[in-house]
Amino acid sequence: MSIKKAVLIGINYIGSDSRLNGCINDVRNIYKFLTESCGYKPADIRILTEEDFIKPSRKNMEDNMRWLVNGNKAGDTMFFYYSGHGSNISDRNGDETDGRDEVLVPLDYTTAGVITDDWILQNMVSNVVKDATLWAFTDCCHSGSMIDLKFNYKSLCEYKSGQVKKGAPYNTLEWTDKFTFSLERGRDIPGKVILFSGCQDAEVSADANINKQGQGAFSYCLGETLKQNLDDKRQFKKGILKLRNILKEVNCRLDINGFTGQNSQMSLSNVALLESTFDP
Template identity: 30%
Template sequence: MNNSSIMKKNFFLIIVALAGFLFCGAQEKRALLIGIDTYTPPDEYEPSSTVGRTEFMDLAGCVNDARSMQSIITSRFKFSTDKIDTLFNTDATRDAILKQINALLEKSKPGDIAFLYYAGHGSQIRNSSSKEADKKDETMVPSNTWKQGVQDIRDKELAKLYNKFIDKGVKLTVIFDCCHSGSLSRGPQDANPPKFRYIAESNYDAKDPSQPTPPETRKEGTFLIMSAAQDNG
């Protein structure tokens, strides 16, 4: 199956899964769409021991996928364009992503629908304080992780934010179009950006013993999280 067919299949499955959530009656519908193709640092970049990883690979199609999702939610799910925020490429820094998720939370009222979509690299980070057997957290990779001290956004950080939406009575749907599978090979280094959305794990240690309640296991509230990634391993 080629990449175009995979993407069409993904979007079809997404539409079916979302229908019951995004067609719900609500006071307001808001969305944050994130797409990152650009990960390589600027020419003047110099590797440092305070940078989480030493290799950065650009992607192809993530911004287009986010734009396609924007078209879907406006045409099929009647989201108003002025209620949709986007972060593309170098604008999608760690601080900007967290700021916009918190802004989505702040603007949303009980009964409202909030939708978060991310297309970009997924990865992992070591967490020596984790109770999980592999001592690793899954991550979303912002566009500026090449900068000193900038870490990936970990699943535990996101879970805490998701729980705030649930606590507020907001109906939250999250889609990640990336991959957290370390079994994927990196592929040849050529002029064509890789199609799979995984990057080598960060060498930071999160040292975070917290165990937030997985939002998908909570009985109260309405929460849906989906992965639209294909396993290319």
């Protein structure tokens, strides 16, 4: 019998000079989506925030990322969500075309250090078996290639009628369908792994206040995109929302909400996944 499990990490860095305001809310919102609309059981979701029992230390983050993929088998679905600080450091093994390793920033990063994309690839991504699926979302700065997948897509959607009005409703027909593709260095992954990042490697992700709530700009735009695919009972409709359409809509919504310098990127373990649908 297939299983669904998730790890959700939100870090506000409370009390530090690098405090954020929306990351814990991002995790609360995605938890609600998974449990109320996607059939995830609370017992199969691990939440790491400053407010929860499991704190987002480096050790706890790494332990739970390993737990997420431990023992996975064909048909299983795993869901990883991170909202917090992201950064980059000098590439340590020559696998980055830009010479930088992307990193997640744990709560105790000043003493324990950061978690590199190389570590994530080795310990989480590469352990997804054939016909199992890992959905990954990183709402943080410099996150485009945060899990080092080979096939990368960027949306170049543009508003067809000049300058978009801030806060306008989204209509896909009013935006162009343009994408770029790049093949990066990396290993072949047996399973189906998909990453939606908050921004591209050279960009930053906004920690915003939207509708009087602190939340990540990417997380908000993703949430609004997913809401459009709920049925009358607020259940997520499977087999309908294509991955490429998520990428387009999230980026269009970022522009609509004024975050024009932030562009989500989609990375895949297999190029054939491009035309597949989001079925968490």
